[in-house]
Amino acid sequence: MQLNKKISLLLIMSKGLYLYLSAFILTSFSSLSAKESNTKEYESTGDLKSEIKAYILHHLQDSHDFNLLSYKDKTTNEKVYIGMPLPVILWDDGLKMFSSSKLKHGKNVAQKGDNYYKLYHGKIYRTDAKGTITYDDHHHPTNVKPIDFSITKNVISILLTALLMFVLFRGLAQSYHKNGMIAKGVGRFFEPIVLYVRDEIAIPNIGEKHHRRFMGYLLTLFFFIWFLNLLGLTPLGINVTGNIAITFCLALITFIITNFVGKKDYWKHIFWMPGVPWAMKIILAPIELLGLIIKPFSLMIRLYANISAGHIVLMSLIALIFIFKNWIGSSLSLVLAFSISIIEILVALLQAYIFTVLSALYFGFAVEEHNENDDH
């Protein structure tokens, strides 16, 4: 019964998501593929549409500087950036550290020791003193790419979010003892949400008995994704949860926890499904095994695609204001951008919820115990 309920819930959720996702993925990937060819063009032609596309693409990626805005100086015809440089940390036969201001947004070659480094399309390559980059047939650079441990814009955002969360929830935790078991201050707003995660996400999916073990992860996960999603909607231009490395890390932790706590029943259901003929068992085993990977993979892609798509749509709509340059078109784009922003605020919460619910569901499968004579 419980299992059937869970599966139907999953199906309903994925169906709704699919409609939403496919609509956004279509727009995102068509614009992404269009961008790849256009970024090169932009450097030579510099027309408005390709500039916007390059700008959006650039925004979606991580950055070695924390830039708030940039503009073209009309007298010197050079791009001026307003923001702050961040530390670059490279592993290239030893640790190399320098400020990202040395790279000058890809226009300069940074020297560190005997090595020279250049920023090219958001990645740092080792070059010669002149900064030459060689390409292969597919226009991919062939230069040596040192492992980049830089404190990038996303790392700073994650750190700040982590700090914010710690201060916020530590404050909430302490307010209980100071105020006679009643939450006080800003944390008061989050207490019902913490309870919601416990009562509506953890307990129904994992069960009363085991849920406590996973609460730490689920709560951290939920608020981490939610806060970063919301941070991505601010004009700071941060896109953390729309980055594949971030969603990969989150999905990987869910994957590891799921399989680490998996009980005998869980593995039995994967390798030797009870209640079906033995021939089916052999067919089902690889499918279930594949499902092991697909589940976290879908988590990773879902969050990444939703947030990226949201950013692309929102930025495209804002960009339309500059393309139309007339009262009717631009104000229409403004209204559209405004409504999409509101939807995105909802999506920010929804995606955090979905990621947490599905993680809880997978943990629930892993710790579920069946009766011996229960066949399904």
Place this chain on the structure above:
Amino acid sequence: MEKLINEFSFGLFFWQSLIFIGLILLLRKFAWKPILDAVNERETSIKDAINAAKEAKKEIATIKEDNQKVLKEARAERESLLKKARSEGANIVTQAKDEAKAEADKIIAQAQESIQNEKRAALIELKNQVAQISLDIAEKVIDSELESKEKQSKLVNQFIKDAPL
């Protein structure tokens, strides 16, 4: 897919894992555990308080019932006491009345008796006086009339005979 792999930054993954796992551990120890403990504690205390309130309500109801019972009993007792008192009072009054009546009767009887006695005494005295007077008269009559002895005794006898007593 190729784009996704190309976009993947190992450095960012490294920092994210480090910060995120650190955050989970820190929050678990310093935030989630105390928060959930506090909330649980509060929930149980609320539950207990509700139960206690229910119990108290029940207790109050029984106390009220008892009170009602006691009140009823008291009222009944008062009623019976009053009844008793009333009947006793009535008894006392009738007794007093009877006694008074008896006393009065007694006094009246005594008075009547003493009146009778007085009357009798007065009559005896009157008789005596009448006798005396009669004697005196008789003496005088005798003195005057009876010179002879026979005449005397004849007269005496006549007098005695005529006396109404």
